[in-house]
Amino acid sequence: LRSNLRCLQVASSWRAFQSFRKSSTSSDYIQDSIVPTMHFQHSLPRLPIPKLSYTCRRYLKSQEPVLTPEVYAATKKIVQDFEKGEGNSLNSQLIAQNKRNKHTSYISGPWFDMYLESRASIVLNFNPYMAYKFDERPEYNDQLIRSSNIVVSAMRLMKTLREGKLEPEVYHLNPKKSDTESFRKIARWMPQSIAAYYAILNKAFPLDMSQYFRLFNSTRVPQIGRDELVTDDSGRHLLVVRNGHYYTFDVIDQDGSIVSPADIQANLQYILNDNTPRPDAPVGYLTAENRDVWANVRTKIVDTSENNAQVMKMIDSAVFCLCLDDTSPDGPEDMTRNMLYGDAAYRWFDKSFQIIVCKNGLMSVNFEHAWGDGVAVLRLFNETFKDMNERPAVSPSSQPSNTDPSQGVNRLTLDLEPGVSNAINTARDNYEAATSKLCIDAYQHMDFGKNFLKTCKISPDSVMQLSFQMAYLRMTGQVGATYESCSTAAFKHGRTETLRSATQETTRCSQAFLKDSSASLEEKRRLLQECSDIHNQLTKEAAMGQGWDRHLFALRTLAAKEGKTPAIFADPAYSFINHIILSTSTLSAPAVLAGGFAPVVPNGLGIGYTALDDSVGCNITSYPDSLNASDFVACLIDCWKDIQDVLSKTNKQ
Numbered sequence: 001l002r003s004n005l006r007c008l009q010v011a012s013s014w015r016a017f018q019s020f021r022k023s024s025t026s027s028d029y030i031q032d033s034i035v036p037t038m039h040f041q042h043s044l045p046r047l048p049i050p051k052l053s054y055t056c057r058r059y060l061k062s063q064e065p066v067l068t069p070e071v072y073a074a075t076k077k078i079v080q081d082f083e084k085g086e087g088n089s090l091n092s093q094l095i096a097q098n099k100r101n102k103h104t105s106y107i108s109g110p111w112f113d114m115y116l117e118s119r120a121s122i123v124l125n126f127n128p129y130m131a132y133k134f135d136e137r138p139e140y141n142d143q144l145i146r147s148s149n150i151v152v153s154a155m156r157l158m159k160t161l162r163e164g165k166l167e168p169e170v171y172h173l174n175p176k177k178s179d180t181e182s183f184r185k186i187a188r189w190m191p192q193s194i195a196a197y198y199a200i201l202n203k204a205f206p207l208d209m210s211q212y213f214r215l216f217n218s219t220r221v222p223q224i225g226r227d228e229l230v231t232d233d234s235g236r237h238l239l240v241v242r243n244g245h246y247y248t249f250d251v252i253d254q255d256g257s258i259v260s261p262a263d264i265q266a267n268l269q270y271i272l273n274d275n276t277p278r279p280d281a282p283v284g285y286l287t288a289e290n291r292d293v294w295a296n297v298r299t300k301i302v303d304t305s306e307n308n309a310q311v312m313k314m315i316d317s318a319v320f321c322l323c324l325d326d327t328s329p330d331g332p333e334d335m336t337r338n339m340l341y342g343d344a345a346y347r348w349f350d351k352s353f354q355i356i357v358c359k360n361g362l363m364s365v366n367f368e369h370a371w372g373d374g375v376a377v378l379r380l381f382n383e384t385f386k387d388m389n390e391r392p393a394v395s396p397s398s399q400p401s402n403t404d405p406s407q408g409v410n411r412l413t414l415d416l417e418p419g420v421s422n423a424i425n426t427a428r429d430n431y432e433a434a435t436s437k438l439c440i441d442a443y444q445h446m447d448f449g450k451n452f453l454k455t456c457k458i459s460p461d462s463v464m465q466l467s468f469q470m471a472y473l474r475m476t477g478q479v480g481a482t483y484e485s486c487s488t489a490a491f492k493h494g495r496t497e498t499l500r501s502a503t504q505e506t507t508r509c510s511q512a513f514l515k516d517s518s519a520s521l522e523e524k525r526r527l528l529q530e531c532s533d534i535h536n537q538l539t540k541e542a543a544m545g546q547g548w549d550r551h552l553f554a555l556r557t558l559a560a561k562e563g564k565t566p567a568i569f570a571d572p573a574y575s576f577i578n579h580i581i582l583s584t585s586t587l588s589a590p591a592v593l594a595g596g597f598a599p600v601v602p603n604g605l606g607i608g609y610t611a612l613d614d615s616v617g618c619n620i621t622s623y624p625d626s627l628n629a630s631d632f633v634a635c636l637i638d639c640w641k642d643i644q645d646v647l648s649k650t651n652k653q
């Protein structure tokens with residue numbers, strides 16, 4: 001019932017979202033796709049529930065490298081019993097429930113709950129960031145120019161999306177065949193009920209776009225026990241945060257058109273020139289608090305006055321949050337500190353996304369994770385970057401309009417009771433304590449990249465993942481539980497699957513690369529190939545929804561609802577493999593300068609990485625209880641050199 005209700009909510013929000021239509025000039029759009037945005041959505045394939053026997057087999061395969069043989073034997077017995085007994089009946093229930101809920105995926109509900117029920121601060125624990133490359137035209141990196149342009153480009157994207165003119169997101173396996181006009185012309189005439197099948201037959205995989213309606217006008221609102229995602233697309237204003245002050249002004253006019261860029265520029269200039277001193281208790285810190293604490297304080301704020309209730313409504317319904325930082329991050333560590341968290345007097349972490357623009361023009365997206373995943377945010381990222389480059393709304397010679405910005409810009413003020421100010425001070429102390437512990441190091445290795453690895457017929461991602469295993473083994477003598485995020489957006493309401501990249505193969509290979517190993521060059525080359533082969537297989541499986549993590553997670557959730565904890569989940573080995581030491585995620589897009597996230601456990605590492613044509617790079621975070629990020633980077637560089645050495649020597653032979 002709960003999941004049905006949620007679906008109704010989603011459907012009605014989507015209808016309201018689409019009803020926002022109005023004829024505007026073509027400069028208000030980033031594109032006019034001949035295939036409507038949601039054309040494939042209705043016929044997307046459903047996320048499969050893997051066979052229980054496959055899940056058990058895959059789970060045991062992932063456990064093998066992290067457990068001792070004795071512990072593994074005990075876990076194997078528990079898993080076999082689960083498969084024959086309790087697991088079997090839970091799985092039948094899951095299958096039946098899934099059949100009754102054809103509009104969604106079996107993971108969607110539990111995954112929203114996982115995020116929204118967590119009471120931990122969303123800062124460091126959930127929100128990641130992605131940084132944009134600088135504009136190649138230095139004069140466009142001026143803070144006012146860049147922020148005016150990103151606002152207009154984001155609004156163009158919002159309008160394009162809402163009017164169904166945004167190209168559907170499609171992963172083209174064979175772009176020459178399907179990323180073509182003729183494919184689009186045929187696809188648009190296909191009835192929506194079969195359009196995705198047609199695309200898939202052409203090796204074009206349409207991706208789920210159900211998350212997109214939460215890109216704009218959306219906020220995670222703290223509530224006791226479980227937060228709520230709120231989308232109010234009647235909001236026409238932008239939220240701007242600077243120096244503890246919160247401002248709004250309209251970026252969409254009453255007719256639904258984008259406000260003139262000159263007016264937007266004038267309003268942003270006005271905010272940048274505002275010298276009002278920083279308040280003693282900036283409310284932004286609260287959005288980084290424990291969620292129950294924040295929920296209680298927020299209720300107090302809202303109950304204090306009608307003005308406060310209105311202010312909160314304005315914040316929640318704003319199109320997005322623009323953070324105008326007074327900093328100029330210098331170097332990768334400084335950038336990650338600024339963009340992953342920064343000064344919370346310049347943030348509202350609950351918004352679906354914040355765009356942070358620094359004094360030196362460095363710009364990032366920091367996003368709340370409950371509503372959506374990397375695919376939707378990357379689309380926002382890529383489209384806005386492209387639009388700002390190709391069709392910047394303002395240029396260094398543009399003059400802000402001479403309308404009076406004090407009429408359009410609202411500085412929001414809250415009536416804060418002493419209890420609330422105290423809560424903000426505590427929130428600030430907690431924030432400083434948590435964020436100051438984070439260690440960060442990043443490195444770009446210029447000696448090889450995808451091009452070289454492809455000539456060796458080795459999967460670049462497998463080399464990256466193997467290098468993490470090697471470095472961890474060299475530093476600790478152990479195999480750490482490892483998570484590689486993999487999108488399952490090729491399925492209706494798919495989210496992510498975990499690719500368990502620590503395998504028997506990576507362990508064998510990492511051991512063979514230890515300094516005291518007697519493995520020959522050929523032996524090492526063969527082991528590298530084995531790692532690549534198994535990694536390719538695991539990648540395909542995860543992307544097809546054939547991992548074990550989400551399936552077991554759904555079964556565990558189902559059992560918990562009945563007050564049961566089957567032995568497989570009480571087994572310490574299950575907790576062990578889910579205490580993620582190496583949390584990894586990768587991104588490579590032309591617009592991306594860098595990105596990052598914090599470790600998910602105190603003794604773990606957060607590893608953002610990229611494999612580019614001629615270089616590989618990583619951005620690593622750690623806490624004091626774990627391996628240090630910089631030590632790990634140093635060891636990683638040695639591993640990359642050793643792998644390259646073996647590959648180049650054996651490639652020549």
Ligand code: BUJ
Binds near residue numbers: 128442495609618
């Ligand atoms: O897996 C999931 O469900 C969501 C994951 C969660 N987690 C981050 C914990 C793995 N979320 C994502 O994967 C989204 C992450 C978005 C940021 C990715 C950053 C990648 C940065 C690469 C660039 C580093 C290059 C530095 C070079 C100096």
